[in-house]
Amino acid sequence: MPILVMKFGGTSVATLDRIRRATKRVGVEVAKGYDVIVIVSAMSGKTNELVNWVGETSPLYDAREYDAVVSSGENVTAGLMALTLQEMDVPARSWQGWQVPVQTTAAHASARIEAIPTDNLLGKFDEGMRVAVVAGFQGVSSEGRITTLGRGGSDTTAVAFAAAFNAERCDIYTDVDGIYTTDPRIADKARKLDRIAFEEMLELASLGAKVLQTRSVELAMRYKVRLRVLSSFEEQSDEAGTLVCDEEDVMENRPVSGIAYSRDEAKMTLVSVADRPGIAAAIFGPLAEASVNVDMIIQNIADDGRTDMTFSCPTDQVLRAETALNAAKDRGELNFRGLVADTDVAKISAVGIGMRSQSGVAAKMFETLSNEGINIKVIATSEIKISVLVDRKYMELAVQSLHDAFELEKLG
Amino acid sequence: MPILVMKFGGTSVATLDRIRRATKRVGVEVAKGYDVIVIVSAMSGKTNELVNWVGETSPLYDAREYDAVVSSGENVTAGLMALTLQEMDVPARSWQGWQVPVQTTAAHASARIEAIPTDNLLGKFDEGMRVAVVAGFQGVSSEGRITTLGRGGSDTTAVAFAAAFNAERCDIYTDVDGIYTTDPRIADKARKLDRIAFEEMLELASLGAKVLQTRSVELAMRYKVRLRVLSSFEEQSDEAGTLVCDEEDVMENRPVSGIAYSRDEAKMTLVSVADRPGIAAAIFGPLAEASVNVDMIIQNIADDGRTDMTFSCPTDQVLRAETALNAAKDRGELNFRGLVADTDVAKISAVGIGMRSQSGVAAKMFETLSNEGINIKVIATSEIKISVLVDRKYMELAVQSLHDAFELEKLG
Numbered sequence: 001m002p003i004l005v006m007k008f009g010g011t012s013v014a015t016l017d018r019i020r021r022a023t024k025r026v027g028v029e030v031a032k033g034y035d036v037i038v039i040v041s042a043m044s045g046k047t048n049e050l051v052n053w054v055g056e057t058s059p060l061y062d063a064r065e066y067d068a069v070v071s072s073g074e075n076v077t078a079g080l081m082a083l084t085l086q087e088m089d090v091p092a093r094s095w096q097g098w099q100v101p102v103q104t105t106a107a108h109a110s111a112r113i114e115a116i117p118t119d120n121l122l123g124k125f126d127e128g129m130r131v132a133v134v135a136g137f138q139g140v141s142s143e144g145r146i147t148t149l150g151r152g153g154s155d156t157t158a159v160a161f162a163a164a165f166n167a168e169r170c171d172i173y174t175d176v177d178g179i180y181t182t183d184p185r186i187a188d189k190a191r192k193l194d195r196i197a198f199e200e201m202l203e204l205a206s207l208g209a210k211v212l213q214t215r216s217v218e219l220a221m222r223y224k225v226r227l228r229v230l231s232s233f234e235e236q237s238d239e240a241g242t243l244v245c246d247e248e249d250v251m252e253n254r255p256v257s258g259i260a261y262s263r264d265e266a267k268m269t270l271v272s273v274a275d276r277p278g279i280a281a282a283i284f285g286p287l288a289e290a291s292v293n294v295d296m297i298i299q300n301i302a303d304d305g306r307t308d309m310t311f312s313c314p315t316d317q318v319l320r321a322e323t324a325l326n327a328a329k330d331r332g333e334l335n336f337r338g339l340v341a342d343t344d345v346a347k348i349s350a351v352g353i354g355m356r357s358q359s360g361v362a363a364k365m366f367e368t369l370s371n372e373g374i375n376i377k378v379i380a381t382s383e384i385k386i387s388v389l390v391d392r393k394y395m396e397l398a399v400q401s402l403h404d405a406f407e408l409e410k411l412g
Numbered sequence: 413m414p415i416l417v418m419k420f421g422g423t424s425v426a427t428l429d430r431i432r433r434a435t436k437r438v439g440v441e442v443a444k445g446y447d448v449i450v451i452v453s454a455m456s457g458k459t460n461e462l463v464n465w466v467g468e469t470s471p472l473y474d475a476r477e478y479d480a481v482v483s484s485g486e487n488v489t490a491g492l493m494a495l496t497l498q499e500m501d502v503p504a505r506s507w508q509g510w511q512v513p514v515q516t517t518a519a520h521a522s523a524r525i526e527a528i529p530t531d532n533l534l535g536k537f538d539e540g541m542r543v544a545v546v547a548g549f550q551g552v553s554s555e556g557r558i559t560t561l562g563r564g565g566s567d568t569t570a571v572a573f574a575a576a577f578n579a580e581r582c583d584i585y586t587d588v589d590g591i592y593t594t595d596p597r598i599a600d601k602a603r604k605l606d607r608i609a610f611e612e613m614l615e616l617a618s619l620g621a622k623v624l625q626t627r628s629v630e631l632a633m634r635y636k637v638r639l640r641v642l643s644s645f646e647e648q649s650d651e652a653g654t655l656v657c658d659e660e661d662v663m664e665n666r667p668v669s670g671i672a673y674s675r676d677e678a679k680m681t682l683v684s685v686a687d688r689p690g691i692a693a694a695i696f697g698p699l700a701e702a703s704v705n706v707d708m709i710i711q712n713i714a715d716d717g718r719t720d721m722t723f724s725c726p727t728d729q730v731l732r733a734e735t736a737l738n739a740a741k742d743r744g745e746l747n748f749r750g751l752v753a754d755t756d757v758a759k760i761s762a763v764g765i766g767m768r769s770q771s772g773v774a775a776k777m778f779e780t781l782s783n784e785g786i787n788i789k790v791i792a793t794s795e796i797k798i799s800v801l802v803d804r805k806y807m808e809l810a811v812q813s814l815h816d817a818f819e820l821e822k823l824g
Contacts, residue, residue, distance in 0.1 A: 016468055050488065056428055058495040065498070068506050069491035072484040076462065079481035083470040086477070094480050098510065099556060144511060 010044030042073025063108035152213035422456035454485025475520035564625035
């Protein structure tokens, strides 16, 4: 029988009632003839409670014990959903990560899945099991210790199972009903997309549209897993939600698919650094060592052998960045006159695979912002994305005007 | 290094603060030079919450899923205590049942431990680990599924580890400070015993002194594990609590060590049954099939080939007993004139290994009750126990007067 993977997030299994509701959705797919692998998160709030206990017990905790503790929430949900399925006369059982086993690296608290042997589950499907309820977010290292995949890791578990079992589709049930052209809380013309390409979803996920864990989208792209995001709180048809799929399967011909934003981006400028070969390495080496996530980088035109270097990073990493750069200066590895941090900015991005083939997208973006009197502070582009930093007070206006300019209300 | 097993019950690890307090006790033993195996229960209330969720989800639940769900509480405590130990600079790690592995039968929800291989833990002790924190109450079946040992099972886990690792002692930390000559809530002259024999403890445990799971005492007796019961809420010396040990190690020469009682015992009488060979089997066969726990049995003197048969069983099994006996009558396998249930009784027992060598204990017990005007309804005796059923209203009086008569206030 064809296999379907269904994943339910924490809000979808927050209470016994919600577990029952989610289970009914599983029953619908079983009735269609699928063997189903369900991936469950912990009941919402449970993981946070456990994480807090660990932090209170040991601020610099042993990540192996962290994993042993916080993985327990998923085990509870998996067992409860298996029982609910049995109550509906659907043959089902729960599987913890080590039982499958979900083999991962030993990088505790942020492990990566290395392999998912299929024998155990396929054997049970052959014996008549119709649903395997698997505890998401967790696995087991080669040393036999429990690992977790990092927050949002259950998405990745789901996609990895879909890839390993060659599932027909991987349905991610969550508390939103799909991927939108932008955040509906900011632009009421936002439209739900029927389809979105993996590459676009990756840019949106990493830009702060936190519907799917980035890693899960990468994995889906690599293994060509058809990924669907849909709401567990609405009646669903086969066409519900948003399908994240291959570029070729996105029928519409659109230059831009979505406008993303991030308000937690800061702009930092190193004033008057020597413009010499190796200067970029001298700056960004120490930042990387200090685990600063540098996003956009621009270098001004050199003047008298000196230049300004501007980059962006998350607001909460500004202090760390300053410390690292000043230390490099003190060590004589780097020379600059000043370091200016502007934490009052926002990043706005237009994302779309259509940019590859259609020109004029950047020009239209800059013109639109200019018409609204919004000054662009930094620009960065990739093949399918154009990002700009603007003053934070213009964030909503920028999103709305770009959404209008690219006529995104006509999508979906 | 010598190995010590320490077990902390749910109330001893109910909060992070209490876990810290329990962990300090562990630290004291580590400082003395012991390698320590700690067995932990779930934080109090957690297991009940999980059990209730399972019951609400599926009244006739699959015990394998029940085990997968309810075992998670112990995993949390084990990880948190390992972290607390690490904060105290004690090398420690947590172990879940399947990691040790604690091999059990597949009788889910009431599994029995079959083996505890010592290689994994001993290897880590050799590498410098000083404390292994093991999740109690759980194990793994030969099919790789999680099992649990039944309520109170962490006591059994502790004793089984003490036996497997040939531990110097197994300390059970709980919310009482030892085993008493009787319930201090009923008799204020009750005294804590310094030592008690395994056989005595077994009788007391099964009679309702619910400090230790019966199975754990059986195991300790079989493997000669020195078992100590003490409070986790008091400063402890090496002599604290009560040592449960071999008969030879109980120095005192006392006929009676404790007075136990149970208020949940009912007396049932089959009136006028035929006094023929096989009649006992005809009565107690159906009761056993209906899982009625028959305790005391007495048969009156036959008169004209007919007799009355009286037995006792837990109050909440009376209905089941009546149904089973009436069904046997309907099938023609049993004939009796009437069936009388008296649920207004209590069982009082005097327990002591000294009874084996000292006569007159029964006579003194009956005389004492008679002097108080308490009528004895049923008597049953074993080698080290005399039990009587009396009207429940006399329960406290009976316990107190027997405690006085055997001068138990002089013990401890």
